[in-house]
Amino acid sequence: MIRSNVLVCGGAGCLSSGCHAVQDALKQELTKRGLDKEINIVVTGCMGPCDLGPVILVHPDGTFYQRVTALDVPALVEEHFIKGRAYAKLLPKDEVSANLITTQRDFGFFAKQEKIVLANCGLIDAENIEEYIARDGYAALGTVLTTKKPADVIAEIKLSGLRGRGGAGFPTGVKWELLAKAPATPKFLICNADEGDPGAFMNRAVLEGDPHAVLEGMIIGGYATGASRGFIYIRAEYPLAIKRLQIAIDQAYQHGLLGKNLFETDFSFDIEMRIGAGAFVCGEETALMRSIEGRRGQPSPRPPFPAQRGLWGKPTNINNVETWATVPAIIRKGANWYNQFGTEKTKGTKVFALAGKIRNTGLVEVPYGTTLRQIIFGIGGGIPGGKKFKAVQTGGPSGGVIPAEHLDTPVEYESLQKLGSIMGSGGMVVMDEDSCMVDVARFFLEFCCDESCGKCPPCRVGTKQILNILERICAGEGQMEDLDKLEQLAAVVKDASLCGLGQTAPNPVQTTLRYFRAEYEAHIKEKRCPAKVCRGLLTYTIHYDNCVGCSICARNCPTNTILKVKGQKKYYIIEDDCIQCGACLDVCKFNAILKASDGVAHVVPPKPELEPVPGRKVMVTA
Amino acid sequence: MNLEELKKLKEKAQRQVALREGNKKYRVVVSMGTSGIAAGARDVMKTMLDEIEKRGLDDVEVRVTGEHGLEDVEPVIRIEEAGGEETTYARLDAEKAKKIVAEHLGKGKKVENLAVGKQKKTE
Ligand SMILES: Cc1cc2nc3c(=O)[nH]c(=O)nc-3n(C[C@H](O)[C@H](O)[C@H](O)COP(=O)(O)O)c2cc1C
Numbered sequence: 001m002i003r004s005n006v007l008v009c010g011g012a013g014c015l016s017s018g019c020h021a022v023q024d025a026l027k028q029e030l031t032k033r034g035l036d037k038e039i040n041i042v043v044t045g046c047m048g049p050c051d052l053g054p055v056i057l058v059h060p061d062g063t064f065y066q067r068v069t070a071l072d073v074p075a076l077v078e079e080h081f082i083k084g085r086a087y088a089k090l091l092p093k094d095e096v097s098a099n100l101i102t103t104q105r106d107f108g109f110f111a112k113q114e115k116i117v118l119a120n121c122g123l124i125d126a127e128n129i130e131e132y133i134a135r136d137g138y139a140a141l142g143t144v145l146t147t148k149k150p151a152d153v154i155a156e157i158k159l160s161g162l163r164g165r166g167g168a169g170f171p172t173g174v175k176w177e178l179l180a181k182a183p184a185t186p187k188f189l190i191c192n193a194d195e196g197d198p199g200a201f202m203n204r205a206v207l208e209g210d211p212h213a214v215l216e217g218m219i220i221g222g223y224a225t226g227a228s229r230g231f232i233y234i235r236a237e238y239p240l241a242i243k244r245l246q247i248a249i250d251q252a253y254q255h256g257l258l259g260k261n262l263f264e265t266d267f268s269f270d271i272e273m274r275i276g277a278g279a280f281v282c283g284e285e286t287a288l289m290r291s292i293e294g295r296r297g298q299p300s301p302r303p304p305f306p307a308q309r310g311l312w313g314k315p316t317n318i319n320n321v322e323t324w325a326t327v328p329a330i331i332r333k334g335a336n337w338y339n340q341f342g343t344e345k346t347k348g349t350k351v352f353a354l355a356g357k358i359r360n361t362g363l364v365e366v367p368y369g370t371t372l373r374q375i376i377f378g379i380g381g382g383i384p385g386g387k388k389f390k391a392v393q394t395g396g397p398s399g400g401v402i403p404a405e406h407l408d409t410p411v412e413y414e415s416l417q418k419l420g421s422i423m424g425s426g427g428m429v430v431m432d433e434d435s436c437m438v439d440v441a442r443f444f445l446e447f448c449c450d451e452s453c454g455k456c457p458p459c460r461v462g463t464k465q466i467l468n469i470l471e472r473i474c475a476g477e478g479q480m481e482d483l484d485k486l487e488q489l490a491a492v493v494k495d496a497s498l499c500g501l502g503q504t505a506p507n508p509v510q511t512t513l514r515y516f517r518a519e520y521e522a523h524i525k526e527k528r529c530p531a532k533v534c535r536g537l538l539t540y541t542i543h544y545d546n547c548v549g550c551s552i553c554a555r556n557c558p559t560n561t562i563l564k565v566k567g568q569k570k571y572y573i574i575e576d577d578c579i580q581c582g583a584c585l586d587v588c589k590f591n592a593i594l595k596a597s598d599g600v601a602h603v604v605p606p607k608p609e610l611e612p613v614p615g616r617k618v619m620v621t622a
Numbered sequence: 623m624n625l626e627e628l629k630k631l632k633e634k635a636q637r638q639v640a641l642r643e644g645n646k647k648y649r650v651v652v653s654m655g656t657s658g659i660a661a662g663a664r665d666v667m668k669t670m671l672d673e674i675e676k677r678g679l680d681d682v683e684v685r686v687t688g689e690h691g692l693e694d695v696e697p698v699i700r701i702e703e704a705g706g707e708e709t710t711y712a713r714l715d716a717e718k719a720k721k722i723v724a725e726h727l728g729k730g731k732k733v734e735n736l737a738v739g740k741q742k743k744t745e
Pocket of ligand 1: 163164165166167168169170172192193194195196197280281282283284285286318319320321323425499500501
């Protein structure tokens with residue numbers, strides 16, 4: 001009998017921190033000690049806390065181990081599996097009490113989540129259809145095909161209140177009904193797995209950890225809407241997700257869960273994958289369909305909507321990965337079970353990807369209506385290094401930035417919109433006091449400007465103009481009139497752009513102007529970057545009291561602009577030649593390099609007589 | 623695939639993942655401290671695992687723990703039941719372990735002559 005399952009996270013995060021080596025070591029050690037018939041190793045999808053990886057979860061005890069390396073494995077096996085006590089070295093610690101946490105249940109990161117979409121992620125072997133079936137997989141499909149009419153399924157989805165997870169939050173049941181009512185055939189379904197937001201990996205985790213849930217959702221959708229074929233559009237940058245999805249599709253066909261006459265009914269459904277080259281705009285539904293058709297991925301005006309004229313001109317319905325993956329749970333447990341989660345307007349749970357200046361980066365799933373504070377501080381563990389929270393950007397590159405005074409906002413589509421941001425697909429980038437809000441706006445605008453497909457001028461030209469102004473301000477060359485120009489341009493780009501890319505791209509500028517205008521003004525009026533980020537506005541000076549004359553700064557300066565003070569064991573930075581790269585600050589061990597952004601108030605320290613750096617062969621320019 | 627086949631496949635597959643879901647009726651906790659191991663606790667556990675498998679008892683999980691504090695009477699196991707009842711068995715060997723699996727885990731009948739101390743009810 002197998003007495004224990006060791007779940008080794010095989011999500012992309014843990015893969016890159018080395019979970020393969022840990023798997024191998026575990027297998028070896030368990031065999032060596034004759035435990036391989038008692039203890040099973042299961043490779044799962046993402047468990048969530050990616051920065052703690054490689055992570056391991058041991059059942060039935062529920063013990064969670066973090067940052068496991070192959071070298072730890074022998075001791076871990078000895079302690080946990082032979083002697084039956086948790087291996088303290090790899091246990092997480094409670095932030096407040098500093099006590100070790102022995103079970104996953106007690107770990108704040110997990111304890112405060114509500115997992116519906118991620119219920120199987122990190123629990124089952126995604127490459128084994130039987131494990132999905134063991135967890136009631138394909139039961140919803142079986143019930144639907146044998147006992148329900150398509151219209152009943154749509155009614156159930158409508159009643160559940162499920163809204164699309166791709167960003168706009170459109171009611172899924174309503175969209176399905178549009179497709180069901182469309183007269184033309186054949187009809188198609190698409191799963192949007194493009195996930196182009198940098199830093200977002202909610203969809204990847206589902207595809208890698210529970211691919212059958214996506215397939216089952218699509219097949220149910222096919223039955224409800226009368227579609228006969230489904231396409232999963234996935235970006236080439238997700239090789240592991242592609243691999244697991246293909247395995248899942250193959251296994252579903254082998255088990256007669258895809259293909260002809262499913263569950264001995266006359267309903268047939270096929271699914272295939274289409275690999276995208278990874279352009280942000282190809283996540284937009286009309287561009288995505290063109291891309292599947294083999295044409296250039298550019299959006300087109302709606303109407304006609306996909307349900308009227310979609311893929312190859314046929315009625316089509318597109319939903320996001322997470323939307324599809326939610327469907328089986330709703331059918332299995334009922335719409336009224338599902339709609340008890342969430343808020344009045346938005347039902348259910350949402351997966352968020354926490355990134356940036358936050359202690360626990362990774363994936364979390366919480367009911368809609370959970371506040372930003374609960375997510376960032378409760379689950380995310382707050383800001384590391386004793387720094388202060390400054391803002392959180394929700395919704396990906398074209399989302400807005402939300403400041404501390406709105407931390408108690410419940411997260412749902414409407415509330416975020418009111419603050420000038422969006423839900424997007426669920427990215428959350430946390431920023432602390434070291435982030436410059438003008439630089440943040442510049443960074444995201446640069447992304448959207450790059451990713452603009454160029455079809456419509458407001459987006460193509462407008463984002464570039466906004467970016468130019470932001471770059472100017474960051475370089476300390478901005479004017480106060482620029483702020484008005486930014487606001488005008490932002491409004492025009494939003495109003496006049498063809499697709500969601502341009503319509504949302506100005507959000508970072510608008511929200512930073514709304515909440516952090518003083519920072520823009522400091523850049524423009526005082527030539528000062530308060531967060532000390534914008535390179536053009538920084539100065540580096542050597543603090544003589546701390547400098548011991550070790551010369552390491554001078555040796556690392558790429559422009560040879562640090563020289564020795566003549567006859568003294570001190571160094572001096574010639575500011576005119578300094579490119580503010582910060583290399584000296586990084587290498588100095590004596591706290592002698594002073595980074596500042598005092599702007600117009602900056603006083604250049606008097607220049608002493610200088611001499612070359614001993615042993616360094618460079619021309620003295622001064 | 624039809625509904626009946628899906629159900630069968632689920633039943634078969636469930637044993638693979640059931641350990642991860644918790645809520646078993648019986649939890650067998652084997653004392654695996656140094657003295658337990660020296661007294662043959664691993665043998666006892668292995669026998670129990672084999673027996674449980676042979677009898678197809680699904681509602682049981684087996685865990686190991688450090689010392690129970692009963693060094694003199696090792697190997698020791700404790701059986702915890704979903705209702706909160708606990709029974710400790712001591713001075714075990716493979717034969718006794720088989721009997722406990724058959725009687726206690728299989729039929730729900732305590733093996734009184736192997737049990738030690740007063741059974742305890744925890745809440
Ligand atoms: C620029 C742009 C990028 C988008 N990227 C994605 C994406 O990566 N994934 C996604 O599901 N939806 C994306 N969308 C939204 C889709 O157009 C579409 O609304 C969504 O796939 C519908 O699915 P849902 O109803 O389940 O939300 C994007 C939209 C725009 C304008």
